[in-house]
Amino acid sequence: MKEALNKFKSLKLVRMMGFNRVVLIGVIILMYILFTILSPILHQGTNFAQVSRLLSALNYGYFIGFLALGVTFVIATGNIDFSIGPVMFCSALISGYCMKQYAFPLWLCLIMCVLIGAVFGTVGGAFVAYLHLPSFITSMALMQVAKGLGSVFTKTQTVSWPQGDAPNTWFRNFVRYKGIPTGLIFLIVVAIICAIVLNHTRAGRYIICLGANKEAVRLSGVDTRRWEMLAFIICGALAGFAAIFYVGAYTTVQPGMGDTFNNEAIAACVMGGTSMAGGLASILGTVIGAFIVALMQEGILAMGFSISYQYALTGLIVLGAVIADTLSRRRSN
């Protein structure tokens, strides 16, 4: 048994992807089978194995995926960002409101989404990197700012982005075009760019190394503050991207919400093998993790449970992943 496991671990593909990622793919398949069997039993003959269910799960996976990719950079530096969900909503609310009230062109609104996210990232990153504030508290505070700002700006109204036959709906093609899940292509392309940045550029190298030992990197003559802040900017900008894909899939955004997505994105990231202690990150793991979260959400609904179960489960997943991470680190010490 042990031998077989070792043999499996030494397969080229497994080594390339990392054992943890292969296991996660197994988990996705198992979850899919489980939901297909359980949902008709638990929820009056619901059929889980439909294309529409998969597409719905994908819709959820896109924006969670972008959020998770962003927060991977922050977690790699050994920090955390609890503001990404509300930041995503805040940028969708403000730019959507500008489009409706002030007739901003759609392209400008999309750019605004990303910019607003990046501004939040810059502010948070500056506080953490230059003023040495703990990222935990800083991002908690910014989460409230994002929620409040979104509400104030829209006068606490729900904002709807163009939908149905309305003009200016081409942004929805990002998510799905003539039945093709284009969102998946975008997510994969951005994930590949993220992986290249993280593994093959100076920024990525510094971000990961400073996550592992900031003082050693600083004493090597590197201005760590710059790179630490950059991680937050990337994270914020990707939260802005997530906003585009959120409205592309669901069109309506409510003010004062979004914090539940923080945990789901962080869960996706940590499940994928990014260490909460910093210094270790896997983009592939994050993407797979995001789809696990998305599939779980779809499955829970299909089985007739309320979405609250999802919150509880995500919390447990974060705990489980952190325990696994901590244990593996303790062992290697």
Place this chain on the structure above:
Amino acid sequence: MPEVILTMKGIDKSFPGVHALDHVDFEVRKGEVHALMGENGAGKSTLMKVLTGIYTKDSGTITYEGREVTFANPREAQQAGIVIVHQELNMMGHLTVAQNIFIGREPKKGIRIDDNAMNVEATKLFKQLGIEIDPKTTMSELTVAKQQMCEIAKAISHDAKVIIFDEPTAALTDTEIEQLFVIIRDLRAKGYGIVYISHRMDEIKKITDRVSVMRDGQYIGTLITEDCTKEDIINMMVGRVIYEDPKTQSQCPPDAPVVLKVEHLNAGKMVQDVSFELKKGEILGFAGLVGAGRTETCRALFGADPKQGGDIYIEGKKVEIHSPKDAVEHGLSYLSEDRKRYGIVLKKSITENSTLATLKEYTKGLFIDRPKEEKVTQRYVDELRTKTPGIDQLVMNLSGGNQQKVVIAKWLVNDAKIMIFDEPTRGIDVGAKQEIYELMGRLVKEGKSIIMISSEMTEILRMSDRILVMCEGKKTGELDIAEATQENIMNLATRDIDMREGDK
């Protein structure tokens, strides 16, 4: 002769790669103050840690009050009556004096803590010691000296019979030291056995009855304080035997250009008005006791810590260094004494560590040039003979000596001209030590200049061309290697303390 209360015999303790205690003997009598002396790393602290159950001994016996004992932890030792008054005080600042003294064994009234009873008990203790402290004061409001007295009171309240003072005067003023001595003499008169660890020669002469000296983990001997001189003790501490041949004369040509000039460097209490020069191809040794301010001086020079003042000239040009980034740009490099924290990224590979200071040069367009990076890493792995299965190996899997070589490689890749080695061979085994020495020799021949901080006298004498001695944040002297001996370095390293004593 009063009776012996504590005897340690043949105590042996090894850590991976280090024989920390080599069959050490030590005894304490009732009503004596017994000094334990030795250079940094001689094994004094380790011996006391074995005694109080922080470390377990490999072999040897401890006899206490006529019985053989082994303490599993400091608590057991404390209950038996052996307590340490630590150099760093272990007090909780926001609690009151009495609460600190009785922490963990508070008198109770029902389920409530009886603060009144506690205060009464504490007052009794202080009276016994002849000190005046209000037990209701918050600990953080007291001076360090008063806090220490509380610690002593705590020790006595534990029914202590043996009290160990670990460098008790390090943070005290002269009058406070006097007060402390009054208390210690009083405790001696009451029959306590007292172990007194200190570097300060004059205190030893003033307060102790006997002196035991340790060196390199070995017990060297015990002297009656009254009958010996300061020189006798220093001789025992540094030893007559020199294991490696010291340098006899500077190998740096006298007309070599000055590459680094530091003037009036000030940074906090630990760096006071330090000035020095470093020549091309020279190894400048920084000698002194631990806490003399050598590391602080170099960190301030390197921009790692903020400084309050001082001018730095590199190759004659005045430069501004406010961060390690500035320092590296001016060709400086710093190899920390604490490699794992400040030198390397343990979780990353040799390659990633080697180019950490120079990544810009190994970037082509937007991307890191892997082949170029790997080539240079391999070159230095070969050149420094780093023992590793491959350059992708994580640094955490390497031995101490090889980790040090990775740090050196990082700065060689950077082509640093001035290298600061802070305790370059700490935690490194003998063979690798030799290699590091040879490497440093080669580096200065190639025209690099080295500042070497070392607490090992033999290392200082063997490697340095010139020696700068510091004591308590000040430069106390500079010696050419030709005139340097262990004795005169030690004298300078403790000089400031002597001068202070002499002021009175």
